[in-house]
Amino acid sequence: MRFSGALAVLFIVIAAAFPQVNRVSQAAIGAGLALVQGYETAPSSYGPSPDYGLPAAVRAAVEPSSLLTEVLPLPSPTVRAVTPTPNPPSDRPAIGAAQSAQAQKGAVTKHIGLQAGHWKYAEAPAPFNTMTGTSGGGKTEPEVTLAIAEEVARLLRASGHTVDILPTVIPRGYKADLFVAIHADGSNNLGARGFFTDHPDASPVAAAEARLSAAIDFAYGKATGIPYVNRSTPGSHYYYGYREVSSTVPRVLIETGFLTNATDREIIVSQPKRAAQGIADGIAAYLSH
Numbered sequence: 606m607r608f609s610g611a612l613a614v615l616f617i618v619i620a621a622a623f624p625q626v627n628r629v630s631q632a633a634i635g636a637g638l639a640l641v642q643g644y645e646t647a648p649s650s651y652g653p654s655p656d657y658g659l660p661a662a663v664r665a666a667v668e669p670s671s672l673l674t675e676v677l678p679l680p681s682p683t684v685r686a687v688t689p690t691p692n693p694p695s696d697r698p699a700i701g702a703a704q705s706a707q708a709q710k711g712a713v714t715k716h717i718g719l720q721a722g723h724w725k726y727a728e729a730p731a732p733f734n735t736m737t738g739t740s741g742g743g744k745t746e747p748e749v750t751l752a753i754a755e756e757v758a759r760l761l762r763a764s765g766h767t768v769d770i771l772p773t774v775i776p777r778g779y780k781a782d783l784f785v786a787i788h789a790d791g792s793n794n795l796g797a798r799g800f801f802t803d804h805p806d807a808s809p810v811a812a813a814e815a816r817l818s819a820a821i822d823f824a825y826g827k828a829t830g831i832p833y834v835n836r837s838t839p840g841s842h843y844y845y846g847y848r849e850v851s852s853t854v855p856r857v858l859i860e861t862g863f864l865t866n867a868t869d870r871e872i873i874v875s876q877p878k879r880a881a882q883g884i885a886d887g888i889a890a891y892l893s894h
């Protein structure tokens with residue numbers, strides 16, 4: 606009796622425990638679902654992405670991937686980040702010196718999207734075809750942002766990374782390991798100067814974006830000597846480019862300095878390599894952690 610009594614007590618304990626276990630697991634499942642749903646619905650907080658009247662061929666080329674991005678509960682971006690599968694040493698193709706140095710260090714090469722702000726704006730659909738950007742010192746913003754973007758690309762490619770330079774029109778659902786939009790500021794107040802970075806308001810990769818932003822802030826200030834002045838505006842905080850790029854990609858915008866300020870212009874126009882070095886160093890610092 607004592608033995609079966611003990612068994613009964615044991616069963617009651619187990620039975621009593623089960624609902625709790627169920628509740629715990631239901632809570633865990635619920636939390637997991639909420640996370641997944643939150644992950645999926647977060648991008649919609651940016652609002653619907655306008656059509657921009659992109660040619661049908663361009664939309665067709667990018668829509669399958671953007672559809673996938675919105676429907677599938679994607680794993681975390683660090684897991685999803687595309688890592689080239691290394692070939693066995695025997696059949697590894699010949700690679701350049703920079704890639705070889707990377708391989709020896711065990712570093713992983715990444716796919717980086719740089720946007721030269723306002724570049725090819727005239728070819729973009731309305732309203733972007735009127736967004737010329739600012740100008741100063743005889744240079745237009747797209748001339749300046751393209752010069753900087755090309756130099757950032759050269760530096761990153763020398764480290765083995767794959768780099769795209771994107772114009773005003775970004776293929777919808779664009780995917781890379783990170784995205785940086787490069788811009789320059791302008792003001793009627795010719796004394797206004799400084800640089801800053803910005804990133805989306807709500808994002809499934811907010812932590813990565815904050816880290817990339819901070820890494821560029823630090824490296825860019827160091828390389829250029831231009832002061833950091835946070836002048837975040839709706840244009841930088843709700844930047845249309847954030848919506849065009851897949852929400853799984855860390856997205857940052859940098860205003861590199863004021864084209865209307867002689868001191869900033871001396872760096873970003875006359876010494877674009879310094880500005881580019883700052884951005885490339887920031888990206889490298891972000892990737893190294």
Ligand SMILES: [Zn+2]
Pocket residue numbers: 722723738739746788789
């Ligand atoms: Zn701009």
